[in-house]
Amino acid sequence: MKNAHRKFLSAATLAGITLLAGCGNANTITFWNPLTGDDGAYMDALVAEYNETDPEFPVESVITADMYTKIYTVMNSGKDIPDLTLIHADRVPQFADLDMLEPVEGLMATNTDLSADNYLEVAWNAGNYEGTQYTVPLDIHGNAMYYNTDLLDKYDVNTFLDDDVVTIEEILSLDGKLDEGQYAINNALIEWVTLANVVNAGGDISDEAGNPTINTDAMRSVVEQLKSVADAGLMSPYGEDGYAMFQAGDVLFSTDGTWTSTAHGSVEGLNFGVTNIYSVTPDKFTNRSSAHLFSLLNNEDRTDEKEQGIADFLSWMRENSIDWAGAGQIVASKEVFESEEYQQYPQSFFTSSDVEKEASYIFDYKYYSYVESALGTVLSDMIYGNITIDEGLDQAQKTVEDLIAENAS
Amino acid sequence: MQTSEAVSTNTNAKGNKKKSFQFLYFIGPHLILFFVFVLLPIVYGIYSSFTQWNLISDQTWVGLNNYKTILLDQDSTFYFQFRNGLKNTLLFVLYTIPFQILFPLLIATVMQHKGLKFKGLFQAIFYVPGLVSASAGALIWLLIFNPRLGPMNNLVNSDIVWTAQQPYAWIVIFVMSMWGAIGGNLIIYRSAMAGVSEDLYEAAEIDGAGAIRKFISITLPSIRFPLFYTFVMSTAGAFNVYVQPLMATNGGPNQSTTVLMMYIRNLAFGSGESVAGMASAMAVLLGLVILAVSALQFYVMTKRSKG
Numbered sequence: 001m002k003n004a005h006r007k008f009l010s011a012a013t014l015a016g017i018t019l020l021a022g023c024g025n026a027n028t029i030t031f032w033n034p035l036t037g038d039d040g041a042y043m044d045a046l047v048a049e050y051n052e053t054d055p056e057f058p059v060e061s062v063i064t065a066d067m068y069t070k071i072y073t074v075m076n077s078g079k080d081i082p083d084l085t086l087i088h089a090d091r092v093p094q095f096a097d098l099d100m101l102e103p104v105e106g107l108m109a110t111n112t113d114l115s116a117d118n119y120l121e122v123a124w125n126a127g128n129y130e131g132t133q134y135t136v137p138l139d140i141h142g143n144a145m146y147y148n149t150d151l152l153d154k155y156d157v158n159t160f161l162d163d164d165v166v167t168i169e170e171i172l173s174l175d176g177k178l179d180e181g182q183y184a185i186n187n188a189l190i191e192w193v194t195l196a197n198v199v200n201a202g203g204d205i206s207d208e209a210g211n212p213t214i215n216t217d218a219m220r221s222v223v224e225q226l227k228s229v230a231d232a233g234l235m236s237p238y239g240e241d242g243y244a245m246f247q248a249g250d251v252l253f254s255t256d257g258t259w260t261s262t263a264h265g266s267v268e269g270l271n272f273g274v275t276n277i278y279s280v281t282p283d284k285f286t287n288r289s290s291a292h293l294f295s296l297l298n299n300e301d302r303t304d305e306k307e308q309g310i311a312d313f314l315s316w317m318r319e320n321s322i323d324w325a326g327a328g329q330i331v332a333s334k335e336v337f338e339s340e341e342y343q344q345y346p347q348s349f350f351t352s353s354d355v356e357k358e359a360s361y362i363f364d365y366k367y368y369s370y371v372e373s374a375l376g377t378v379l380s381d382m383i384y385g386n387i388t389i390d391e392g393l394d395q396a397q398k399t400v401e402d403l404i405a406e407n408a409s
Numbered sequence: 410m411q412t413s414e415a416v417s418t419n420t421n422a423k424g425n426k427k428k429s430f431q432f433l434y435f436i437g438p439h440l441i442l443f444f445v446f447v448l449l450p451i452v453y454g455i456y457s458s459f460t461q462w463n464l465i466s467d468q469t470w471v472g473l474n475n476y477k478t479i480l481l482d483q484d485s486t487f488y489f490q491f492r493n494g495l496k497n498t499l500l501f502v503l504y505t506i507p508f509q510i511l512f513p514l515l516i517a518t519v520m521q522h523k524g525l526k527f528k529g530l531f532q533a534i535f536y537v538p539g540l541v542s543a544s545a546g547a548l549i550w551l552l553i554f555n556p557r558l559g560p561m562n563n564l565v566n567s568d569i570v571w572t573a574q575q576p577y578a579w580i581v582i583f584v585m586s587m588w589g590a591i592g593g594n595l596i597i598y599r600s601a602m603a604g605v606s607e608d609l610y611e612a613a614e615i616d617g618a619g620a621i622r623k624f625i626s627i628t629l630p631s632i633r634f635p636l637f638y639t640f641v642m643s644t645a646g647a648f649n650v651y652v653q654p655l656m657a658t659n660g661g662p663n664q665s666t667t668v669l670m671m672y673i674r675n676l677a678f679g680s681g682e683s684v685a686g687m688a689s690a691m692a693v694l695l696g697l698v699i700l701a702v703s704a705l706q707f708y709v710m711t712k713r714s715k716g
Contacts, residue, residue, distance in 0.1 A: 069678050072464040094682050098465045238662070239573025240556055248557075369681035377664065384573075386663040395486075402486040406684045408463040 029059045029309055033086035033292075034067040038262065042327040049323075050316050057309025059084075071297065075100055081299040084310050086138065089126040089291040093366040096129045102296040103132045107311040114314055120351065123332035126291045126362045135293035136314050137332035139324060140360055142289025143192040144258045144347070145278060149271040151182070151252045164356075165285040166253065166278040168225050174252075175232045181250055184234040185278065186242025188256040190226070190383070191376040193277055196286040197222040199361055200279045206365040212404070214371060215397040223382050223389050225280055230383050238384040253278065259328035261346045274346045276359055287350065289360040291332070330360070367404055374399040458689035463682050475690035490676075491691055494669030495698070497654075501668060502647040504583055509590045509643045510636070516591070517598035518624060532599065536592030543589065547656030550585045572658045578666050582653045594639045601632040637710045641703050648699045669695055 035043050040063045047061040062082070064070055068091070074081045087095070095101045104127075108114045114136050116124045127135025145166070152158050155177060160166045174184045198205065203218025213219075229235050236242035236251060246254035247267045255277055264272055276285040294314055296302070318333045325345045331337050337351045350356050365371065377399070378392035458475055460468035479491045516535065520528050538546065553559045554571040562568060571577040609627050618626070629636070651670040654660060660667030669691065677688035 068680075072683070075465055090680065098463070098682075100465065237556075237570060237573070239570040245557075367681060369679065373675070373679060373681065377660075380661065381663045398484075399486045403681065403684060406461065406487075406687055407682050408461045408466055408469060408686075 030082040031061050031084040032082040036065045039327045089362050090368045101134045111311040111315045118334050120332045123291050127293050135295045138292040139329035140289045140291045141258050141329045143277050143287045146254045146272045183236045183251050185253045186236040186251045188243045192288040193255050196288040197280050199286045200284045205371045212400040215393040227383050258347045261328045286361045370400045370403045454689050458693045460686045462686045490672040494672040498668045513594035538589045539592040543652040578658045581657050585653045597635050601635040605631040
């Protein structure tokens with residue numbers, strides 16, 4: 001009796017395991033993305049909507065916070081490489097040089113709508129490295145400056161917004177005029193603001209030979225100007241949460257991101273608008289941006305049929321990603337951002353004219369991440385006077401040079 | 410009389426003595442996990458420290474170059490990062506370990522008192538913070554220390570920006586760490602103290618010993634092995650500190666709270682190309698420091714017990 005019981009249990013277990021194994025559909029497109037938080041919920045909804053169209057190759061969206069570490073692992077082992085991945089723009093040069101990416105030209109050949117003409121230029125170009133197109137864009141997302149309309153009225157400075165560029169000079173004109181506990185700007189994403197203003201000042205973070213150029217006059221001038229704003233008491237203090245202070249109604253201009261519009265919108269009593277990041281000059285404004293790009297990691301197991309399935313999914317996304325705007329992103333698909341429905345979103349401001357489109361700047365320097373990280377380590381200390389600007393820029397320059405020298409590729 | 414041994418010998422049907430390997434069923438699973446998830450990565454990490462590697466391409470053997478750069482090249486960023494990181498890590502260990510032993514010890518002693526009610530409740534109150542995820546705890550402590558909204562500043566009418574200046578930044582990290590660390594050692598000390606015979610205390614009382622005398626001469630020696638264990642484990646854990654400075658101060662102000670693990674992680678898993686060989690070398694050096702400290706602790710504690 002006991003024996004029969006045992007045999008039955010093992011048979012049942014075996015059958016169960018077989019059934020479960022059968023559940024892993026070979027036709028499923030595994031799609032990895034790093035969209036944690038609300039973003040991920042929007043993406044999941046979009047993927048579910050696509051799967052409802054009953055495609056031959058349904059998509060399985062896998063959200064991982066640590067996606068890039070996991071990508072290294074699977075590329076090393078060669079097993080379980082995802083079919084489709086959503087990566088950031090600054091990864092493209094690095095991944096392409098390491099032969100990790102398959103160009104999307106195959107997808108473009110079968111689905112001709114996946115072409116430069118149908119997408120925001122800066123988003124499409126972000127995936128183009130050394131003449132090869134490696135990605136199809138989903139969106140660009142970047143630095144955006146929100147302003148508190150009530151405070152602008154209170155201090156009578158609505159004129160700042162006249163030419164769509166608020167200058168540091170205009171900000172400094174508020175010196176001594178603000179109530180105690182209120183500030184003109186905060187230090188949210190101050191690295192991005194700095195990098196964008198280096199471009200405004202006519203500089204760059206690299207030279208033609210590909211060397212990093214952080215310790216430059218343009219960079220020094222930008223940091224000095226930011227420091228002068230902090231010294232005048234117009235920047236939210238070091239260590240305080242400037243983003244929360246903006247939401248509390250104590251900051252005129254908050255330099256955070258396109259994706260925070262939904263969070264700001266949910267704050268009761270906060271009346272705000274969005275504009276370009278403030279600039280060191282009235283002649284130019286730049287909003288440092290990045291992009292979410294669909295890419296194909298090199299994977300021998302991915303069949304041509306599955307690639308066709310991926311192409312179909314991307315074509316569908318191109319036509320139907322209006323819901324992605326709900327996450328606060330600047331949707332890259334022309335059909336979407338030119339649609340009437342999209343104009344209701346605050347981020348439509350950034351595609352409202354050619355000048356605006358050109359202001360969204362994606363750095364394509366191969367070692368951009370090193371520059372941003374090294375600058376970020378010393379920037380607040382320079383602005384708030386913990387170290388001198390020379391010390392900070394020297395350190396950042398040396399850090400990036402040393403990292404590049406240690407690169408294995 | 411039969412004594413129980415890990416390996417028992419039974420006489421089988423043929424009359425030969427047969428060794429039983431039943432113990433393997435008990436320690437086997439852990440051994441396998443230890444081998445796969447601890448030993449192999451350690452060996453591979455040591456190997457990586459002698460290479461130049463970006464986690465994707467093949468490793469390139471560079472011998473002792475990474476170590477030379479970290480330890481000898483004074484102009485190098487990695488030299489600075491290792492020294493600054495190790496210095497801050499050592500400071501963290503010095504600030505927290507004495508209290509990570511002392512506080513639970515004192516609390517356990519107090520809880521030994523027969524008249525104290527609700528011992529279980531107090532123990533739970535001290536232990537639960539250790540179960541909370543360090544990141545979640547850090548977020549809550551940041552709110553408590555928030556200059557504008559937090560109870561800390563509002564109750565004492567202060568406007569210190571805790572995470573932006575020293576020594577307040579270290580104070581925040583210290584408080585965060587203590588809150589989570591006390592419970593674990595407390596349980597160990599309580600259980601160890603419960604095993605000390607009451608007769609010893611009674612005899613000491615008869616001889617006229619006071620509370621402090623009893624603590625030093627009876628309690629401490631009786632619990633010296635748990636004490637030693639917690640001392641070594643807590644120290645090794647403190648050397649691996651990562652979450653508290655990352656969440657509380659992000660290494661600032663002016664990299665004065667950037668601990669070595671933060672530099673190591675950024676080198677290996679930062680947003681640019683990985684410099685995993687250099688990161689592995691730093692990690693090996695940190696491991697050697699922990700080994701040296703543990704050996705020193707072992708020497709001091711066992712010398713004491715013999716003396």
